[in-house]
Amino acid sequence: MTRPDTSPLRIGIAGLGTVGAGVVKLLAANAGAIAARAGRPVAVTAVSARSRGRDRGVDLAPYAWEDDAVRLAARDDVDCVVEVVGGSNGPAKALVEAALAAGKPVVTANKALIAHHGQALAEAAEAAGVALRAEAGVAGGIPVMKALTEGLAANRIHRVSGVLNGTCNYILTEMAATGRGYAEVLAEAQAKGYAEADPAFDVGGTDAAHKLAILAAAAFGTRVDFAGVTTEGIERITAADIETAGDLGFAIKLLAVARMEAGGLEQRVRPTMVPRESLIGSLPGVTNAVVLEGDFVGTCAFTGPGAGEGPTASAIVADLMDIARGAAGPLFAQPAAGLRAAERLDYSDEHAPYYLRFSLLDRPGALAALASAIGEAGVSIHRMRQYGRGGARAGAVPVVIVTHDARREMIDGAVARIAALDVSAAEPVAIAIEEI
């Protein structure tokens, strides 16, 4: 029997923002427990960021500095690289490729990188015989990649769903709780370190789509198909939509769903109204949820913080500890070469009730024109409510409709007809309702 390696695992960290600084702090704060559990110390030796002098609340004096992050890969005192720079190309990709080529394991929080280049990078890691791990990149502190790679690995998973973007959940719940506006709450999420460098990735749904595509690959044994995710963000959701949803017993969530049916893969991210008291409907603040449905285990639900310094650092250090133990499993729960290409499922027949919000000029006949446009699109109305004057535009009145089950293309048809009416004062909003 060979003796276990008890020498320190020496880490080079690229990026010292919210996540990188969190990793430095966590490795220092819990060094003893980490060494005991991993069987050897995990110690930072070198770091890189854009600015050396910035105050990050951590003392960088003990660590070697590299201006060029990619050089971390070549350092003799770095055994393992942590990439927390961000971005699907540029220095993040160059560094990860250089580290793997040098036979060094990599831990990253960069879901954009993995969603775009995960297949090639995982194959490069396997060719080099080293680990590439990205737990922090998917639902932050929730150990969901580990669940798929280890605890649930014996199951065929047929559905993955949940809330995968902390910033959006923070915005939606703060707006609901405080009545504050979208822009103010988004700025607060940025200040707390939850948002991406470009928050359009959060509110536009792209970040959740990156994570969903990675989860789907690990859950279903398919290659990452980020381009196959139908994505819609929360940018057009207003405080009035959130309040009306509440009146109807619902909460609006940015729901991500991937499911495998008869070999076909559906992946979608969209604002959805879900029952307010449900697991998903009641998620507060930056909390994420991932629900995995397996053939033998049944349904497992995980909730926890999806973003922020501490939770993200927690996930990165857990990956580092697996590497220190020599026990890091494959990125996508199986060797990347064995992943099959995903066939996209045609789900155009899927029905759901929808919440529709229109803004109509307050004129005689406006409501009748709206109702007949909806009827012509083949959509049947379940409930309708007209609010008093005082819509976003002077002289405009918000009208909310809940439909019976309808296909999305029927809803899109109704929305297009109504948007073209001369009494329509603003672009309509359509949100699916799911009784999850």
Ligand SMILES: NC(=O)C1=CN([C@@H]2O[C@H](COP(=O)(O)OP(=O)(O)OC[C@H]3O[C@@H](n4cnc5c(N)ncnc54)[C@H](O)[C@@H]3O)[C@@H](O)[C@H]2O)C=CC1
């Ligand atoms: N903030 C969060 O809660 C979470 C972030 N992530 C991911 O973690 C990564 C980092 O995110 P944050 O720490 O929030 O970003 P951040 O913007 O706070 O930090 C980025 C760091 O990278 C450095 N950097 C930029 N260009 C560089 C270059 N060319 N060479 C070396 N360093 C460079 C910056 O100086 C900064 O220190 C991203 O991929 C993000 O998507 C993942 C999960 C949660």
Ligand SMILES: N[C@@H](CC=O)C(=O)O
């Ligand atoms: N911007 C992301 C950060 C974690 O992945 C989020 O808000 O969830």
Ligand code: NA
């Ligand atoms: Na995670």
